[in-house]
Amino acid sequence: VEPRRTESFSDGVFAVAITVLVFNLLPIAKAGITPDDLATAWPQYAGYVISFLTIGIMWLNHHTLLSQAVRVDRTCLVLNLFLLMGVVTVPFTTALVADTIKASNSSSARLAAVVYGLLMVVISIGFQAIWLYLSSHREALSAPEERPDGSPRPPQPTGSPLLVALRFGAGLGGYIVAVVVAALGSALAALVIYGVVAVYYLFEHLPGPTD
Amino acid sequence: VEPRRTESFSDGVFAVAITVLVFNLLPIAKAGITPDDLATAWPQYAGYVISFLTIGIMWLNHHTLLSQAVRVDRTCLVLNLFLLMGVVTVPFTTALVADTIKASNSSSARLAAVVYGLLMVVISIGFQAIWLYLSSHREALSAPEERPDGSPRPPQPTGSPLLVALRFGAGLGGYIVAVVVAALGSALAALVIYGVVAVYYLFEHLPGPTD
Amino acid sequence: VEPRRTESFSDGVFAVAITVLVFNLLPIAKAGITPDDLATAWPQYAGYVISFLTIGIMWLNHHTLLSQAVRVDRTCLVLNLFLLMGVVTVPFTTALVADTIKASNSSSARLAAVVYGLLMVVISIGFQAIWLYLSSHREALSAPEERPDGSPRPPQPTGSPLLVALRFGAGLGGYIVAVVVAALGSALAALVIYGVVAVYYLFEHLPGPTD
């Protein structure tokens, strides 16, 4: 299977999932519009910004991942499907956190932050799985010298795949720390860590032949 | 008509339909967030996972189907439109099942599971119709040696189209069994069958020249 | 401007608009699920099917329209934007009709059917405008011998553009008749006409070089 339609479908899912985040904002407009009302809704705004950046950066890395392959086999498509299932769930966990974060030490807020973080952990593992699968099947998945649309075959990225996975896994580590913080301490502190990891991934990322 | 824009439109519809499933989860965040609340919502999660996998695998098979053709004629586009109408209805039948499955032997739950299964039967028939149409018009629809984007014409897949249709029809059989089970017995048992068929289609599928 | 990204954006808007129709079904799942409840919701189902087919066929014709052009200028993009605005409004007018059609002779039902029909008239005029604009600027918009992606320039379709516009306008006439019927008589009769026009467009359509 050529990657073009996989990218097209994945792009569509990412685009819809990232836009669905605005549905967490729309009820604010119904709840009354005074300066106080708008200020009270800060958890919704914070969740919107953090999750938007997070999904957006996932898209960037997904882009880089798939650009490694000239062909996508069935296994890879199924892994991709599970990854997308995680991405589409982000607006739900964002709503959980935004609805509870104000009482930052309540058990509800901490539970929501744990669920948010566990989803991020699952998504990170999904990325790692696709990366390791593509790395270990590079020969099989890049047989022709050209991609079907005629663009030249991407060169091998530098660096050991395992090393790359380890560096990329730093974000995974950050999410695990945040989950523990949320479980034992403060949901707000966990939310800050999620924001920090999002900013981290703005700069650190999978190596791509086209960068 | 070249298949590119048909694929693009279909990919968009699949991507939105699969993401709309998360709207069945969003109300959970409003209903209170204690461990009990989140656990109580298990039918929503189960429906989300099963329907996500189901739509995702439909996309895979749709992909394989259309890659057989170098041209798509009006009849094929209209068949495709009816197929997409079925796919877009899945989030609705998923909500029906998830809202009723807890009282697994109630008439509401069984009715919902029957509706869910009937939609799956209709979608399976839609796939069969497109497959048989493309198979029987292969000559007419693959006249040029190259696809319009310059990629080479896909080779003929092996195996008799009818045999393929029969094997592919195993899932259709599974859905019919589940509808009967739901009508006469337990909605939960039917839901399990829907999950099993989804997993079955992860491995069994239409033959494609690009696999 | 090359048509590729215009098609991609338009495909996305059509795909989302057609999928938004399912949001008119989702509340049904909340309202109780007995055979009676599901049967009571027949206007929602009828509206869903008619509007789905209508938007789907609009997409088909939009596809045929744009495939005439190798370039899309600013005027055409703005006309296209107004057309898409009409298409995106269809789920709203569908909801209006579905919520009122049961009391088919009430003033609410007739008003809703009139609004639905007027939107269809506006969209039909939009199609005519783009068709006539493209027809009268064929030279300017097809200067290069090849489309940018290397596929050959589409041949001129046969038939006078004005004649084609007249034949294509039959649907427009149907919509106007339905609006009058809705205003003076029965909303249900108008709904039947909308369905008939949708089926009519399944067979009759703009001529395309690629058909």
Next chain:
Amino acid sequence: VEPRRTESFSDGVFAVAITVLVFNLLPIAKAGITPDDLATAWPQYAGYVISFLTIGIMWLNHHTLLSQAVRVDRTCLVLNLFLLMGVVTVPFTTALVADTIKASNSSSARLAAVVYGLLMVVISIGFQAIWLYLSSHREALSAPEERPDGSPRPPQPTGSPLLVALRFGAGLGGYIVAVVVAALGSALAALVIYGVVAVYYLFEHLPGPTD
């Protein structure tokens, strides 16, 4: 990174965001459907039309912007992500304005119009940032003579980038004026200015090599 998938993702986000606007209309259908009810909802219609045109024109300019580049680097993708975050927020600010504009001099209405305008200012700055970034990195981002899909490298647009930025910034100026008007005077007057700026951008726009 080649621009194709960036365009595909951005097109998806624009398409969904523009379609989400219809969710501000859907509740009207629930609120009763008499001529009075429909007429009472005029702020929703006005907001829908203005925001639809505004997002649509943003898409046009986004299209023109990205067509300048043969490659998109990480910085540009991140700028694009922030721009899209602003675009996706438009349905929210539209709902804010539509829910309050009737009492045009109330503090709620003026606050909503200020928030709407500030978002437009932020989006305009985002466009300027991408434009200036692409202009100042033209050499680095257009090294190959051809785009990856084989179409020829777009020629340099005429005119100084800074001059273009200034002319394009006229809309930014209009938004700032509208924010001041909304803050000190009438929300309705601000809404009129937003409409005027949208119409202005129908005619005035970034220069593109393909126009």
